[in-house]
Amino acid sequence: MEISYKDRGLNYGDGFFTTIKIESGQLQLWQYHLARLRQCQQVLGFPELDLQAITNACLEAAKGCGLGVLKVLITRGVGGRGYGLPEQPEPKIIITQSDFPSHYLKWQEQGVCLSVSGIKLGHQPLFAGLKTLNRLEQVLIKAQASQQAADDVLVLDIEDNVIECSASNLIIMKNNQLFTPSLKLCGIKGVYLSLLSDHTQIESKSLCLHDVLQADAVFMCNSLMGLVPVKSIDKQVFKLQTALDLKSKIEATL
Numbered sequence: 230m231e232i233s234y235k236d237r238g239l240n241y242g243d244g245f246f247t248t249i250k251i252e253s254g255q256l257q258l259w260q261y262h263l264a265r266l267r268q269c270q271q272v273l274g275f276p277e278l279d280l281q282a283i284t285n286a287c288l289e290a291a292k293g294c295g296l297g298v299l300k301v302l303i304t305r306g307v308g309g310r311g312y313g314l315p316e317q318p319e320p321k322i323i324i325t326q327s328d329f330p331s332h333y334l335k336w337q338e339q340g341v342c343l344s345v346s347g348i349k350l351g352h353q354p355l356f357a358g359l360k361t362l363n364r365l366e367q368v369l370i371k372a373q374a375s376q377q378a379a380d381d382v383l384v385l386d387i388e389d390n391v392i393e394c395s396a397s398n399l400i401i402m403k404n405n406q407l408f409t410p411s412l413k414l415c416g417i418k419g420v421y422l423s424l425l426s427d428h429t430q431i432e433s434k435s436l437c438l439h440d441v442l443q444a445d446a447v448f449m450c451n452s453l454m455g456l457v458p459v460k461s462i463d464k465q466v467f468k469l470q471t472a473l474d475l476k477s478k479i480e481a482t483l
Contacts (some may be wrong), residue, residue, distance in 0.1 A: 422449075429479055
């Protein structure tokens, strides 16, 4: 598929995307992904999307795939002068398929080690929670994480609130209660977190690093990896079996 050099997604990050797990040719958590696309379309002021046509195209792309990843990326297309919007935008929909990250299966069983990222997220409440194409912060976070002796990183915002991991949400358990960082000012709300929130009680609140380090269990999650136990954050070690037992209980509710 050819993309114009004038495309607004390329020039301004004017668009959004979602990443779907494929199992046996089926789109996992598809209704949650559709809800994400619809929310992004509305907040960014895109024309209404033909969600049925997108669904059909994604099912066709997933056909015959046992385990894989499908990415749906939508830009506002070409047009407009500078930052100005085109009078009649024609969104560009790009659907690509890739291999499933095999290490996620190992992570689910054995847990992960995290370190704290030195790169902090800025605040933009207008886009908080949305998966827009403006992901330069995450690019730099991943680049730094690749140089650290950990599986992934814990990311804070500019006020030192814990927000998420490099490409996943965070959940902690303390005194048999589940909490997830507030995403009112920055961060992305993943579809797997939405699924969990629909089936179990998870309170969204501001969390500092101390809160997370004092948790009884810590998890990261997204639509591809599912629920992954965290074994350690820098020098703080958590009981893996506690997390694995809780993981089984939570997944039994889904």
